[in-house]
Amino acid sequence: MFFHYILNLFLVIELMKHGAKLTSVHALSMQYYAIQCPLAEMFVKNTVNQALQNDPTLAAGLLRMHFHDCFVEGCDGSVLIDSTKNNTAEKDSPANLSLRGYEVIDKAKELIENQCPGVVSCADIVAMAARDAVFWAGGPVYDIPMGRKDGRRSRIEDTINLPAPILNxxxxxxxxxxxxxxxxxxxxxxxxxxxxxxxxxxxxxxxxxxxxxxxxxxxxxxxxxxxxxxxxxxxxxxxxxxxxxxxxxxxxxxxxxxxxxxxxxxxxxxxxxxxxxxxxxxxxxxxxxxxxxxxxxxVKMGLIDVKEGNDGEIRLDCRVVN
Ligand code: HEM
Structure with a gap:
């Protein structure tokens, strides 16, 4: 507990140094799921580790997925939503066609829903999966605050906010x-x-x-x-x-x-x-x-335009708005 408190404090100081909006920091917390779904992080970690053992290249996919989620409509899991008859979703944009790892998120969500239904957002699962993938591939370990809500909007035209590879x-x-x-x-x-x-x-x-x-x-x-x-x-x-x-x-x-x-x-x-x-x-x-x-x-990227309260929901299936 004390360790987490210190980490939280450290994070806030780091974010202040880098000019992040503190309003976002208040809403999320390291212990967000501690009571309602204490094993959420473990489920994600195990799922990611297992998937990467089978296919190490998926680490890249999961990291990129979090980036593409956060840069379009904030970190709200909108990149996971499937297109419907009436809506072409972000994932069908040319910029997202080579995104990989959706099935890893689905798997983690399924395990978590079985344990604690309706509690853990898809957006948080994406953020955790990216973090765990980086560590699995030999990168640094870091703690991220949780509590992002899932968005209800996912539109192909919003992916204009993703940087193109030809930019200087x-x-x-x-x-x-x-x-x-x-x-x-x-x-x-x-x-x-x-x-x-x-x-x-x-x-x-x-x-x-x-x-x-x-x-x-x-x-x-x-x-x-x-x-x-x-x-x-x-x-x-x-x-x-x-x-x-x-x-x-x-x-x-x-x-x-x-x-x-x-x-x-x-x-x-x-x-x-x-x-x-x-x-x-x-x-x-x-x-x-x-x-x-x-x-x-x-950590800062994971806080971009995070949805709170009724701004968002806890999607039951990461591919479909409730
Ligand atoms: C700075 C602006 C960025 C641009 C213009 C950019 C663009 C791209 C492009 C064009 C690809 C290859 C896609 C393809 O050909 O299929 C790619 C791959 C990738 N990007 Fe970025 N990216 C940027 C920033 C980032 C950031 C911030 C991250 C994560 C922190 C990231 C993570 C990745 C990863 C891991 C891959 C490999 C994906 C795979 O192997 O499936 N990129 N990026």
Whole structure:
């Protein structure tokens, strides 16, 4: 109990330092499910661990899912909702078609509903699953406050709020600052690309007809460009690792960006802008620093536009509004 109190205090201080809205902190708490569903976190952890044992690549999917949930309508599980006859949901947007791990969330929800029906939100399960996936892949462990409610709105047009991979650092800084993120947070969060893959369609803009004077993006390592051009001849859906250790949460992503081997425009641009470049160097040199900053940025991300009280609900099936 005392430990949790200290953690809570530490979190609030960290968030104040980073300028987060304290109203969100008050509503959520580390002990939110302590009485009504004390084993909720354990159910999620076990489900995630089991899923990742079978398919380690899902760690990336679960981390990205939380990001895509939070950036569209806040962290409210809206990304999980299925489209209906009358509504095309977020998950059917081109930006979300390669999201993975929905069945892991369903499984955790099912176990939790059997134990404590109608108590634990899908939004919290997504946040816990991302956290557990990062740890499973070798990343830092961190505690997150719970109590997010599930949203009732999930519309394809809202996914316009997701950053496109062709954005440059200035646009990314602007987009992330709308959610209260600093430049440092942006770079730390981009370190999420230490896990997983991207399809050729997400970076082919860098491989041909880049501009009037270049066929290939000159900020891409030319040996890498040659290899990618060959790989992508097999189609837009061919996948390429975002760094050299795609299933390990480490700082290899920052080393890649330093050596012009960032895969997406949005990765490599962070080394071209003087405001972001220093953080790439810092995290490439010091993994512990990356882990620390990633943790606090993730806690902050998990608080974006959180729904409370009657603003939201506890969905019974994560794919369907009650
Ligand atoms: C900074 C702006 C960002 C942009 C423009 C961006 C864009 C992308 C794109 C285009 C992909 C590949 C999708 C595909 O081709 O199928 C991707 C993958 C991924 N992103 Fe991001 N992303 C950003 C930030 C983040 C953040 C903040 C996180 C998490 C903290 C994250 C986690 C991931 C992960 C883990 C993958 C791999 C997914 C997989 O293997 O299934 N991204 N991202």
């Amino acid at each position: 650092a200035t646009s990314l800084i602007k987009m992330f600052s709308k959610h209260g993120f600093t430049v440092q947070d942006l770079v730390a969060l981009s370190g999420g690309h230490t896990l997983g893959v991207a399809r050729c369609s997400s970076f082919k803009n860098r491989l041909s007809n880049f501009d009037a004077t270049h066929n290939v993006d000159p900020s891409m390592n030319s040996r890498m460009a040659t290899i990618l051009i060959k790989q992508c001849q097999n189609g837009d859906d061919v996948t390429v690792a975002l760094d050299q250790t795609k299933n390990s949460f480490d700082n290899a992503y920052f080393n890649a960006v330093q050596s012009s081997a960032g895969l997406l425009t949005s990765d490599q641009t962070l080394y071209m802008n003087p405001r972001t470049r220093g953080w790439i160097d810092a995290y490439a040199m010091n993994q512990a620093r990356f882990f620390l900053d990633f943790q606090s940025a993730m």
